[in-house]
Amino acid sequence: MSWSKDDRESPRGYHHGNLKEALLRAALELIAQKGPAGFTFAEAARWAGVSPAAPYRHFRDRDELLASVALRGFNQFAAALAQAWDDGRPEFFTAFDRLGKAYLEFARAEPAYYSAMFEAAIPLAGNSELREAGDRAFAVLRAAAEKLCAQTPAKARPPALMVALHIWAISHGIASLFGRGDAARRTLPMSPEDLLEAEVLIYLRGLGVSAAT
Amino acid sequence: MSWSKDDRESPRGYHHGNLKEALLRAALELIAQKGPAGFTFAEAARWAGVSPAAPYRHFRDRDELLASVALRGFNQFAAALAQAWDDGRPEFFTAFDRLGKAYLEFARAEPAYYSAMFEAAIPLAGNSELREAGDRAFAVLRAAAEKLCAQTPAKARPPALMVALHIWAISHGIASLFGRGDAARRTLPMSPEDLLEAEVLIYLRGLGVSAAT
DNA sequence: TGTACATCAGTGAACGCGCGTTCACTGATGTAC
DNA sequence: TGTACATCAGTGAACGCGCGTTCACTGATGTAC
Numbered sequence: 001m002s003w004s005k006d007d008r009e010s011p012r013g014y015h016h017g018n019l020k021e022a023l024l025r026a027a028l029e030l031i032a033q034k035g036p037a038g039f040t041f042a043e044a045a046r047w048a049g050v051s052p053a054a055p056y057r058h059f060r061d062r063d064e065l066l067a068s069v070a071l072r073g074f075n076q077f078a079a080a081l082a083q084a085w086d087d088g089r090p091e092f093f094t095a096f097d098r099l100g101k102a103y104l105e106f107a108r109a110e111p112a113y114y115s116a117m118f119e120a121a122i123p124l125a126g127n128s129e130l131r132e133a134g135d136r137a138f139a140v141l142r143a144a145a146e147k148l149c150a151q152t153p154a155k156a157r158p159p160a161l162m163v164a165l166h167i168w169a170i171s172h173g174i175a176s177l178f179g180r181g182d183a184a185r186r187t188l189p190m191s192p193e194d195l196l197e198a199e200v201l202i203y204l205r206g207l208g209v210s211a212a213t
Numbered sequence: 214m215s216w217s218k219d220d221r222e223s224p225r226g227y228h229h230g231n232l233k234e235a236l237l238r239a240a241l242e243l244i245a246q247k248g249p250a251g252f253t254f255a256e257a258a259r260w261a262g263v264s265p266a267a268p269y270r271h272f273r274d275r276d277e278l279l280a281s282v283a284l285r286g287f288n289q290f291a292a293a294l295a296q297a298w299d300d301g302r303p304e305f306f307t308a309f310d311r312l313g314k315a316y317l318e319f320a321r322a323e324p325a326y327y328s329a330m331f332e333a334a335i336p337l338a339g340n341s342e343l344r345e346a347g348d349r350a351f352a353v354l355r356a357a358a359e360k361l362c363a364q365t366p367a368k369a370r371p372p373a374l375m376v377a378l379h380i381w382a383i384s385h386g387i388a389s390l391f392g393r394g395d396a397a398r399r400t401l402p403m404s405p406e407d408l409l410e411a412e413v414l415i416y417l418r419g420l421g422v423s424a425a426t
Numbered sequence: 427t428g429t430a431c432a433t434c435a436g437t438g439a440a441c442g443c444g445c446g447t448t449c450a451c452t453g454a455t456g457t458a459c
Numbered sequence: 460t461g462t463a464c465a466t467c468a469g470t471g472a473a474c475g476c477g478c479g480t481t482c483a484c485t486g487a488t489g490t491a492c
Contacts, residue, residue: 173386
C-alpha cells in the first residue's frame with residue numbers, strides 16, 4: 001500500500017488536513033495486522049504521524065473509531081454485493097453465482113473490514129447508522145432470495161427472509177472458516193469458491209430449483 | 214457460578230493446590246466477559262487469588278494459556294458432538310438432527326470456548342495437540358457425512374469430506390451469526406435451531422435424501 | 427518413625443513500557459466588515 | 460484588498476494505570492535412608 005508511506009512521510013504543516021481519513025486507514029491496517037482487539041488509539045495516531053491527543057478531535061474514543069471502520073466496511077460490502085448481484089442480470093444463476101463469489105472475495109480481500117464488521121462485537125444499540133448499513137448489505141441477499149423463491153415450485157415455497165438467512169449463513173460460514181485472507185485460514189482440498197458453489201448448488205436443488213433451467 | 218467465589222475465598226495455604234485448573238477457569242470466565250483478546254495474564258492470576266508471577270509456573274505466557282483453553286474447548290466440543298451423534302443411532306435422521314442441535318447448543322452454552330476455538334486465531338503450526346483435538350471434533354461431522362452419503366443415490370454421490378465441510382460451514386455460520394450466547398447475537402424472526410433445521414432439510418433434499426425415508 | 431535434603435509452587439517487590447486521557451497552548455484557516 | 464478576530468485542528472508535556480516479566484526468596488511437599 002504505497003499511499004500509507006506517502007501519507008506519513010509527505011511534509012505537512014501544522015494541520016494534517018485529512019486526519020480523520022488517515023486514522024480510518026491506520027485503524028484498518030492495524031486491524032489487519034493484529035485483529036480488531038489488537039489496535040490502539042495511540043498507535044493509530046502514530047501511524048498517521050500525529051500526536052496521541054490529535055485523534056480526540058475526530059473520534060470520542062477507540063470504540064467510535066472502530067465503529068466507523070465497521071460502518072465503512074458495511075458500506076463497501078453492500079456496494080460490492082449490489083454490483084455483483086446487479087439485480088439478477090442477465091439471468092438469475094449467473095448473477096447468483098457472482099454474488100457468492102463477491103461475498104468470499106470481500107472477506108478475502110478485506111479481512112480487516114470483515115472482522116470489524118462481524119467479530120468486533122460492536123453494540124448495534126444506539127448506532128442506527130451502523131445498523132442501517134448492515135441492513136443495506138443484507139438487503140442485497142434478501143433481494144436475491146426473493147428472486148430465487150419466485151423460481152421455486154409455489155406449493156413448497158419457503159419465506160424469502162429465511163432463504164436469505166440461509167444464504168448468509170452458508171457464505172459467512174465458509175468465509176470465516178476457510179476464506180479469510182489472514183492466518184486463521186485452514187487448508188482445504190478445494191478452494192472456498194468451489195466449496196461454496198457446490199454447497200449452493202445442492203441447496204438450490206433442495207429448493208426445487210435447477211441450474212439447468 | 215458458585216465455584217468461583219468459593220475457589221477464591223476459601224482459605225488455602227501457601228500452595229494453591231490446583232492453580233492450573235483455576236487459571237483455566239479464570240481465563241474462560243474472562244473470555245466470556247470480554248472476548249479472547251480482552252483477557253490478561255495478570256487478571257487471570259487475580260481471579261485465582263494468586264500473585265501475578267504465579268501463572269508462570271504453569272504456562273509460558275498468555276498465549277499458551279489461551280491455547281490450553283481452546284484445547285479443552287475442542288475436547289469438550291468433540292465429546293458433545295460424539296455423544297449427540299451416537300454413531301447414527303437409532304437411525305440417521307434422528308441422530309443427524311441431534312448433532313446439529315448439539316453444535317448450536319455448544320456455541321450458545323459455551324461462547325467463551327467457542328470463541329477461543331474459532332476466533333482467537335491461535336496458530337495451529339507447532340501445536341499438534343490442538344490440531345488433533347480439532348480434528349477429532351471434525352471427525353464426528355465427517356462420520357455423519359459418510360453415513361449421509363451412503364444414503365444418497367450412488368450416481369450423484371458427492372465426496373463425504375465435502376459434505377462434512379458443508380455441514381460445518383452451515384452450522385458455524387448460523388452459530389456465529391445468530392446462535393451465540395453473548396451480546397453479538399442478532400435478533401431473528403425464528404430460533405437458530407429452526408433456521409438450522411430448515412436449512413439442513415433443504416440441503417438433504419438437494420442431495421437426494423428424503424427425511425421421509 | 428524420624429530426619430535431612432531436594433524439589434516444587436507461590437511470594438512480593440521491582441522494572442520498564444505503552445496506553446488512555448487531560449490540559450493549556452499555538453499555529454493555521456476562515457470570515458465579517 | 461486588508462485587517463481583526465473567532466474558530467478550528469494539532470501540540471507536547473504530563474498523569475495515573477495496569478500489564479508483562481524478572482528476581483531472589485520462602486513455605487510446603489515429597490522422598491531416601
